[in-house]
Amino acid sequence: MADTVPLPLYETVTIRMPIRRASEIGILLLLITLLAYRILSLTDYGLAWLLALLCESFFTLLWVATISTKWTPVEYKTYPERLSQSVQELPPVDMFVTTADHVLEPPIITVNTVLSLLAVDYPAHKLACYVSDDGCSPVTCYSLVEASKFAKLWVPFCKKYKIPVRAPFRYFSNIDHTSSGDGSIEFQRERKKMKDEYDELCRKIKDKSSGSWDLNGDYSVFHNTERRNHPTIIKVICENKGGVAEELPHLVYISREKQPHHPHHYKAGAMNVLTRVSGLMTNAPFMLNVDCDMYVNNPKVIRHAMCLFLGSNDEMETGFVQCPQIFYDGIKDDPFGNQLTVLHKYLGSGIVGIQGPFYGGTGCFHRRKIIYGLCPTDIGKQVSPVHANLNQKELLKIYGNSKLFTKSAACALQGKIHGFRFSNLSDLAAAEAGVVAACTYEHGTGWGTQVGLQYGTATEDVMTGLVIQSRGWKSRFCSPQPPAFLGCAPEGGPESFVQQKRWATGLTETLVSRRSPIFGAIYGGLQLRQCVAYLWVLLWALRSIPELCYASLPPYCILTNSAFLPKVGEAGMYIYAALCTVYAFYTLSEYLETGLSAREWWNNQRMGRINATNAWFFGLVSVVLKILGIAEPGFEVTQKNERSSDISDVDAGRGKFNFNESPIFLPGTTLVLVHFTAMAGGDRTGLGEWVFTVIVMICFWPFVRGLFRRGKYGIPMSTIYMSAVLTFIFVHLSKASIGWLRL
Numbered sequence: 001m002a003d004t005v006p007l008p009l010y011e012t013v014t015i016r017m018p019i020r021r022a023s024e025i026g027i028l029l030l031l032i033t034l035l036a037y038r039i040l041s042l043t044d045y046g047l048a049w050l051l052a053l054l055c056e057s058f059f060t061l062l063w064v065a066t067i068s069t070k071w072t073p074v075e076y077k078t079y080p081e082r083l084s085q086s087v088q089e090l091p092p093v094d095m096f097v098t099t100a101d102h103v104l105e106p107p108i109i110t111v112n113t114v115l116s117l118l119a120v121d122y123p124a125h126k127l128a129c130y131v132s133d134d135g136c137s138p139v140t141c142y143s144l145v146e147a148s149k150f151a152k153l154w155v156p157f158c159k160k161y162k163i164p165v166r167a168p169f170r171y172f173s174n175i176d177h178t179s180s181g182d183g184s185i186e187f188q189r190e191r192k193k194m195k196d197e198y199d200e201l202c203r204k205i206k207d208k209s210s211g212s213w214d215l216n217g218d219y220s221v222f223h224n225t226e227r228r229n230h231p232t233i234i235k236v237i238c239e240n241k242g243g244v245a246e247e248l249p250h251l252v253y254i255s256r257e258k259q260p261h262h263p264h265h266y267k268a269g270a271m272n273v274l275t276r277v278s279g280l281m282t283n284a285p286f287m288l289n290v291d292c293d294m295y296v297n298n299p300k301v302i303r304h305a306m307c308l309f310l311g312s313n314d315e316m317e318t319g320f321v322q323c324p325q326i327f328y329d330g331i332k333d334d335p336f337g338n339q340l341t342v343l344h345k346y347l348g349s350g351i352v353g354i355q356g357p358f359y360g361g362t363g364c365f366h367r368r369k370i371i372y373g374l375c376p377t378d379i380g381k382q383v384s385p386v387h388a389n390l391n392q393k394e395l396l397k398i399y400g401n402s403k404l405f406t407k408s409a410a411c412a413l414q415g416k417i418h419g420f421r422f423s424n425l426s427d428l429a430a431a432e433a434g435v436v437a438a439c440t441y442e443h444g445t446g447w448g449t450q451v452g453l454q455y456g457t458a459t460e461d462v463m464t465g466l467v468i469q470s471r472g473w474k475s476r477f478c479s480p481q482p483p484a485f486l487g488c489a490p491e492g493g494p495e496s497f498v499q500q501k502r503w504a505t506g507l508t509e510t511l512v513s514r515r516s517p518i519f520g521a522i523y524g525g526l527q528l529r530q531c532v533a534y535l536w537v538l539l540w541a542l543r544s545i546p547e548l549c550y551a552s553l554p555p556y557c558i559l560t561n562s563a564f565l566p567k568v569g570e571a572g573m574y575i576y577a578a579l580c581t582v583y584a585f586y587t588l589s590e591y592l593e594t595g596l597s598a599r600e601w602w603n604n605q606r607m608g609r610i611n612a613t614n615a616w617f618f619g620l621v622s623v624v625l626k627i628l629g630i631a632e633p634g635f636e637v638t639q640k641n642e643r644s645s646d647i648s649d650v651d652a653g654r655g656k657f658n659f660n661e662s663p664i665f666l667p668g669t670t671l672v673l674v675h676f677t678a679m680a681g682g683d684r685t686g687l688g689e690w691v692f693t694v695i696v697m698i699c700f701w702p703f704v705r706g707l708f709r710r711g712k713y714g715i716p717m718s719t720i721y722m723s724a725v726l727t728f729i730f731v732h733l734s735k736a737s738i739g740w741l742r743l
């Protein structure tokens with residue numbers, strides 16, 4: 001019988017969107033026509049006209065970057081059921097979960113993520129789950145110990161009945177999981193038992209979280225520890241000693257050493273410790289990284305990712321595999337614009353079609369050797385690939401002073417899957433793992449620069465992905481149905497801003513660093529269009545300047561009786577109106593095509609303006625302060641809430657815009673006050689400026705309302721006073737500028 005060729009593990013699907021492309025070019029032509037019109041009539045108008053020209057030039061460049069990024073969208077279809085024909089043995093995977101604060105990130109959320117990982121549909125003896133706790137919390141550790149006991153019942157139950165969602169809080173919530181189980185009496189009985197056991201687990205965790213408890217026995221190591229000052233604590237909670245596929249994967253708790261004056265590099269530092277400890281313990285060739293709030297929603301996810309890794313002949317094609325970030329229990333119509341559905345769909349699939357998706361920090365599978373700094377050109381070489389011909393001494397310098405670890409790293413770099421593996425995790429935990437988790441271990445080594453996740457940015461994910469792609473690696477996107485992972489998006493208000501500000505800070509830090517995509521494209525292996533795609537994202541914070549400026553032009557014009565828009569009846573007005581109309585329909589159609597509402601489109605447009613002028617602006621400010629050496633930006637963790645879908649949005653007040661004392665709300669409040677002042681006491685000017693003012697006011701409606709409310713839904717008086725002062729200065733300067741310009 002002739003050998004049958006195994007079917008491909010994945011297919012590449014090119015998405016064609018001719019109408020979209022035509023509209024994108026149409027918008028570009030309108031933008032260019034508008035710029036030309038502005039330049040030709042520059043001498044007839046004043047300062048406002050020139051500022052508008054500068055802002056619109058910036059927007060046009062961004063649009064060019066948008067078109068380039070969206071131009072060749074691609075999708076992958078994976079076939080995990082074909083793996084058994086093509087692959088003799090599935091490779092091991094080390095799974096990392098990071099948590100940082102048991103108050104902001106309640107342990108039950110981390111527990112659910114861990115349970116969903118332990119229960120994935122993959123041979124258990126090929127898996128190990130490592131949890132990093134930057135909060136050094138005995139409650140988190142206790143929760144994991146209790147969770148591992150529950151897992152002994154939960155995992156077999158999930159596998160026996162092919163439960164579709166293996167995070168218990170979701171499975172037991174009111175969401176319809178009718179397809180699960182076989183409906184038999186036996187199933188009903190077991191399900192009831194699971195539910196009782198899970199409730200008991202929740203109760204135990206809640207008890208420990210609410211009261212103080214005697215830290216004795218297993219938990220005495222947490223005695224006298226502080227978040228920022230404690231020795232390394234490593235606990236092997238569960239060990240699959242016999243290497244049995246049907247048992248549970250290893251589960252290890254790690255709280256790395258912290259000392260007050262040692263930088264710990266936030267999540268990147270935690271991930272690097274996880275990489276090293278797991279390198280000593282299991283050294284799997286693939287590593288999966290999830291945030292504590294991102295549970296596995298598709299139990300076959302590792303198999304889907306393996307289709308992409310193992311299905312292509314060239315390793316260079318799949319340096320890492322990223323799954324989309326999708327959020328559960330999003331608020332209806334996405335009032336805070338933080339679900340990013342449309343952004344991921346259109347811009348995301350465009351990037352997938354260039355050099356592959358960015359590393360998004362969670363839901364990502366890496367080849368271990370890539371995190372160790374391997375370049376695609378060095379695959380298969382015997383020596384360390386960071387620089388060719390490294391001897392043991394130089395290796396120790398890059399990877400740190402642990403011979404055992406460098407040995408394990410050398411195995412990983414050379415692609416020897418089982419080259420190095422300890423049989424007894426617990427013995428090892430006491431010794432070498434403690435060494436590599438110490439806070440001084442990285443001193444003078446390549447961690448955070450040459451190897452591991454990158455330091456020096458609040459968005460270590462984007463920068464690390466950029467460094468990998470600058471070395472010439474490509475990445476792949478894994479988007480199975482149902483979605484691979486689901487996570488928490490901030491509830492809105494201040495938290496959402498904190499996150500946007502952190503991202504804007506981190507992206508700007510990356511932009512101005514020596515890792516900048518521009519260098520990556522000139523000196524490294526970053527493709528030109530990939531570089532443009534990175535720039536599109538990294539320019540977020542800088543966008544705040546033209547956005548603020550553009551939004552201030554109408555009140556400026558009303559106050560000074562000047563114009564930044566063509567008058568009604570002039571040719572320029574038609575260009576401008578056509579541009580706005582086509583752009584609005586183009587963006588609206590993206591939402592409707594994705595199955596989202598027009599309301600969501602509007603909410604996202606509005607939040608786009610609000611985020612850019614407030615959170616992104618402060619992101620920029622924090623980078624400027626960092627460069628001036630005044631303040632170092634940190635990593636503010638966002639609050640996660642355990643929700644179940646039966647909370648109604650209205651009851652919980654979700655979706656309502658709330659404020660706090662943070663200066664982040666200053667620009668928005670000032671803009672609104674400036675517009676009010678202009679409307680009340682401005683000179684006459686063109687219709688366009690007035691229409692624009694009304695549009696800005698509608699965009700910033702949450703701020704307008706916030707002015708007249710008190711409590712958490714109102715803008716604090718201190719912010720309003722500050723904004724009033726800024727408004728006074730703006731009005732004064734605007735009036736004064738008339739005189740200056742005449743001189």
Ligand SMILES: O=c1ccn([C@@H]2O[C@H](COP(=O)(O)OP(=O)(O)O[C@H]3O[C@H](CO)[C@@H](O)[C@H](O)[C@H]3O)[C@@H](O)[C@H]2O)c(=O)[nH]1
Binds near residue numbers: 132267459502
């Ligand atoms: O000192 C720290 C700070 C944070 N974290 C963890 O980092 C993850 C992300 O923190 P979160 O507050 O949820 O931030 P998000 O903005 O939701 O995270 C996105 O953006 C981050 C970069 O800003 C990436 O690190 C994340 O992977 C990505 O999901 C969480 O698991 C935290 O526990 C740590 O382990 N140590």
Ligand SMILES: [Mn+2]
Binds near residue numbers: 291293488638
């Ligand atoms: Mn998060």
